[in-house]
Amino acid sequence: MTQQITPPAPTGQTRKLVAVVVGLAAVVIVMLCAFALPSVNSGPHELPLGVTGTAQATKAVTGALPGDEWDVTAYGDEAALKSAIENRDVMGGLALTPGHVTVYTATAAGAQSTAAVTAMANGMAAQQQAEVTVTDLEPFPADDPKGAGFSAAAFPMIFGGMIPAVVLTRLFAGHAGLRRRLAGGLAFAVLAGFAVTAFLQFGTGSLSGDYLLSSLGMSLGTAALVMTLLGLEALMGMAGFGLGAAVVMLLGNPLSGLASGPHWLPDGWATLGQILPPGASGSLLRANAFFDGTGAGTPALVLACWAVLGLVLMLVADRRGPKVPVAVPERQAQLV
Known part of the structure; x- marks a missing residue:
């Protein structure tokens, strides 16, 4: 008759080791979520954008932009738009005139936001066959232009x-x-x-x-x-x-x-x-x-x-x- 040997119950050290391993795995998951999720979901999120031009042009731009990506504010003229960018009320702006779009940015406020505003303006101008001029109101210093x-x-x-x-x-x-x-x-x-x-x-x-x-x-x-x-x-x-x-x-x-x-x-x-x-x-x-x-x-x-x-x-x-x-x-x- 073979005697069955019962394995010993887990000791305190074993339970401690299991807890440490599980805890470290949880830390890795938290790190992955904290670093990966913001990157995966990054992009314009109600990014403040100023627009100036005729009422018809301003309305057309506001209606064409996705509401979850841009938060559009209309300004009376280009001076007011540039002042809003310099005061950090908006991240960038579009000055709309017939056949031309002037893009005002502030790269030092956020390089990726500036790139998004510029790309959006270029795409919009291409559809309307309009020319585009980009003016950076607050760039990074010349010694470090990319920040x-x-x-x-x-x-x-x-x-x-x-x-x-x-x-x-x-x-x-x-x-x-x-x-x-x-x-x-x-x-x-x-x-x-x-x-x-x-x-x-x-x-x-x-x-x-x-x-x-x-x-x-x-x-x-x-x-x-x-x-x-x-x-x-x-x-x-x-x-x-x-x-x-x-x-x-x-x-x-x-x-x-x-x-x-x-x-x-x-x-x-x-x-x-x-x-x-x-x-x-x-x-x-x-x-x-x-x-x-x-x-x-x-x-x-x-x-x-x-x-x-x-x-x-x-x-x-x-x-x-x-x-x-x-x-x-x-x-x-x-x-x-």
Whole structure:
């Protein structure tokens, strides 16, 4: 008679291994969704477009454009249209005259949006056998006409907030080092903001505009990220830091719209991206570096809220104080 051997029950280590493997697989799926879905669904999404011309021509253009791709606003003349583009009310515009279409763009507001406006205007003009003239009201600087340096600023913004948070947490650990972490995070944000802006503006020529204004904005963006991560770590430990870093990397980075502009993402994705530090930092840098601060108010407010949140978390952790070990009575200790 053969004795059947019952396999041993899974040990705690086995269950732990299974949980880790499943968790890592879930992280990969989340990363794939966060990076792939916005790219797959990218394109004009109610992209603000200005139009000027006769009432008949304006009405014809408005009716011909898909409503889910373009948000068309009519302007009285070309001066009003150009002012709307420079004030960032619309991403581009069409000035319609008999036999001619003038396309006004602002590449620095979003290169992909500019390309979409130009392609749409060329297709429309070809159908009407009209000539097309393209005028870029706010291009990228001549030293970096494609905006490569500006687009590449996404990773320095993100890792410039994550790495110092890790280093400060390791060097000044625990409750005793909390205030040093706070001071170090703020000092790093200011120094990094001015240094990164100097490199992009004077080193690569990727930025224009007022250097001081752009540097202050970059410092605010760095502070928002550093302070939030330090605050999460102070209150919840490395689990809190990991949660914050995951949100920044998996959502903040792909949804920032730094290269394309927020109108290139679906509405929900774009809104979420702009209320996270990377998206708000990119929008603030774009506003300060190319549009003299026009449109900087909202992203600056978002970043200030994140920085204050991080500070509040650190203050709460500071008030809780260090964990005091529970004293064991001497007689009980002897019995033990």
